[in-house]
Amino acid sequence: MARVLIVAEHDGEHLNLSTAKCVSCAVSFENDGIDVVVLAADGQAVAGEAAALEGVRTVLRIDHPANETSLAATWAPQIAAVAANYSHVFGPSTTFGKDLMPRVAALLDVGQLSDIMSTTDGRSFQRPIYAGNAIVTVEARDDRLVVATVRTASYPAAENTGSATIEARTLDVELPTHTRFISLRGDAGSERPDLQTAARVVSGGRALSNAENFQMIYDLADCLGAAVGASRAAVDSGFVGNDLQVGQTGKIIAPELYIAVGISGAIQHLTGIKDAGTIVAINKDAEAPIFDLADIGLVADLFTVLPDLIDTLKS
Amino acid sequence: MQKILVCLKRVVDYNVRIRVEADGSGIALEGVKMALNPFDEIALEEALRIKERGQAEEVVAVSIGVTECQQQLRTGLAMGADRAILVETTTALEPLGAARVLKALVDRETPDLVLLGKQAIDDDNNQTGQMLAALWGRPQATFASEVVLGDGIMTVTREVDAGLEVIEVDLPAVITADLRLNEPRYVKLPDIMKARKKALELIPLQELSIGIEPQFTVRRTAPPPVRQKGIIVKDVAELVQTLTDKGLL
Numbered sequence: 001m002a003r004v005l006i007v008a009e010h011d012g013e014h015l016n017l018s019t020a021k022c023v024s025c026a027v028s029f030e031n032d033g034i035d036v037v038v039l040a041a042d043g044q045a046v047a048g049e050a051a052a053l054e055g056v057r058t059v060l061r062i063d064h065p066a067n068e069t070s071l072a073a074t075w076a077p078q079i080a081a082v083a084a085n086y087s088h089v090f091g092p093s094t095t096f097g098k099d100l101m102p103r104v105a106a107l108l109d110v111g112q113l114s115d116i117m118s119t120t121d122g123r124s125f126q127r128p129i130y131a132g133n134a135i136v137t138v139e140a141r142d143d144r145l146v147v148a149t150v151r152t153a154s155y156p157a158a159e160n161t162g163s164a165t166i167e168a169r170t171l172d173v174e175l176p177t178h179t180r181f182i183s184l185r186g187d188a189g190s191e192r193p194d195l196q197t198a199a200r201v202v203s204g205g206r207a208l209s210n211a212e213n214f215q216m217i218y219d220l221a222d223c224l225g226a227a228v229g230a231s232r233a234a235v236d237s238g239f240v241g242n243d244l245q246v247g248q249t250g251k252i253i254a255p256e257l258y259i260a261v262g263i264s265g266a267i268q269h270l271t272g273i274k275d276a277g278t279i280v281a282i283n284k285d286a287e288a289p290i291f292d293l294a295d296i297g298l299v300a301d302l303f304t305v306l307p308d309l310i311d312t313l314k315s
Numbered sequence: 316m317q318k319i320l321v322c323l324k325r326v327v328d329y330n331v332r333i334r335v336e337a338d339g340s341g342i343a344l345e346g347v348k349m350a351l352n353p354f355d356e357i358a359l360e361e362a363l364r365i366k367e368r369g370q371a372e373e374v375v376a377v378s379i380g381v382t383e384c385q386q387q388l389r390t391g392l393a394m395g396a397d398r399a400i401l402v403e404t405t406t407a408l409e410p411l412g413a414a415r416v417l418k419a420l421v422d423r424e425t426p427d428l429v430l431l432g433k434q435a436i437d438d439d440n441n442q443t444g445q446m447l448a449a450l451w452g453r454p455q456a457t458f459a460s461e462v463v464l465g466d467g468i469m470t471v472t473r474e475v476d477a478g479l480e481v482i483e484v485d486l487p488a489v490i491t492a493d494l495r496l497n498e499p500r501y502v503k504l505p506d507i508m509k510a511r512k513k514a515l516e517l518i519p520l521q522e523l524s525i526g527i528e529p530q531f532t533v534r535r536t537a538p539p540p541v542r543q544k545g546i547i548v549k550d551v552a553e554l555v556q557t558l559t560d561k562g563l564l
Contacts, residue, residue, distance in 0.1 A: 133335075
């Protein structure tokens with residue numbers, strides 16, 4: 001019978017919402033128990049959050065000074081060491097999971113499935129290929145462990161109503177020293193919601209012309225309590241950092257409301273947003289491909305529309 | 316360093332709008348333009364730049380697949396790779412199988428660095444580099460947007476969801492290229508002519524005696540669900556009204 005192990009993604013203090021989405025995937029098929037493994041320097045807070053996820057039975061807490069940052073080379077042998085009792089090992093299909101899970105799979109001498117979108121029985125899975133332009137149904141052999149990354153945009157987050165037991169584990173695994181963390185610079189400390197998990201997202205594109213004008217996107221987002229995103233063109237033009245990029249090569253998101261401003265809608269951008277609840281497009285080019293996907297389109301110059309929209313929302 | 320191994324995959328050209336076969340059997344590939352996987356092209360460009368700075372002696376391009384993969388290896392040679400190896404097979408390998416084949420090539424070539432794209436744009440798996448690093452027991456640096464070579468180490472900036480992460484890895488190591496690592500050069504005609512004289516070795520896959528039996532079977536390939544056609548509003552007032560009606564504000 002199926003037993004699922006989920007690798008927790010976290011920043012040392014809080015669990016990333018992607019973990020709750022992996023739990024929803026595991027809950028979606030019949031199994032004999034879902035456990036979450038938390039690797040950290042001190043995993044008390046994170047393990048507590050994981051234990052609250054509805055559907056989780058046990059949280060395995062593996063504290064080690066080397067687990068302070070999530071280096072795949074360091075984490076993979078530890079996860080492989082606890083994976084033996086499971087039929088499925090899942091991680092989120094974020095850069096964290098994409099980096100880690102193939103290494104875990106190879107150490108276990110099994111393959112890996114990337115970006116699972118749905119499953120009925122834990123054996124047959126759907127996943128996107130060709131940037132989401134086709135969906136394949138893939139069946140896994142039943143005599144092998146299934147290691148997979150879960151496409152976070154395809155699942156809701158599990159509720160925080162559970163009360164799993166927390167078990168501390170000490171592993172006798174030799175950890176490599178050949179890979180060392182140096183630094184992380186990002187949007188930490190921002191008051192805005194996290195782009196990956198926000199219910200509302202406002203994104204700006206090349207038509208904003210420069211970083212100064214891009215401030216209007218932040219202003220609109222703040223009116224809505226939304227996260228800020230950007231097209232690849234806006235990132236490449238230097239308006240904002242790469243951590244805001246939405247699309248196939250950036251973040252794939254599924255907010256309830258997505259507002260694309262001055263974004264023409266390159267295929268790689270559309271791939272990143274097509275699971276959004278409602279897509280609004282504001283663009284002065286009526287022929288822009290973004291309008292093919294949008295639920296609500298406004299053909300107009302963003303420099304007139306945005307101040308007007310911000311004023312209307314404020315009042 | 317002595318040698319850099321770069322892995323190149325033949326994929327459907329990124330400009331092609333792919334079509335799903337009506338019977339659900341797969342993607343229509345008949346007569347479709349094929350090309351070098353763009354992320355692998357970026358990986359090769361980075362290897363060539365390291366060599367051109369005098370920091371590496373040799374760049375070896377490798378591929379796994381059908382005979383026609385020689386075209387992509389010739390492109391790699393025209394860009395500047397010194398020689399190429401094709402492990403020939405008509406069987407489509409899963410990433411673990413590909414990683415095992417690459418590990419066999421690594422054992423033979425003993426490179427100081429292996430560079431490849433973060434993912435191929437056909438199957439979008441994003442696994443092979445990480446699996447190779449695991450099988451080899453060496454460091455991995457995925458999603459690389461900047462690499463700086465030091466003394467026996469490499470400092471790599473990685474594009475992660477939280478921003479830019481910098482890690483340091485001992486060599487040899489596996490590095491996978493992200494989009495912003497560099498902009499690959501254009502191949503010039505004289506280089507294509509020169510590339511024809513460079514060595515391209517063919518190794519039948521059977522010769523390597525590697526287990527490549529698949530774990531996964533593709534049962535069906537379907538087009539993605541289509542969203543319902545949207546509406547066009549005339550101004551900000553109507554936009555705000557529509558969003559309010561939908562309960563989104």
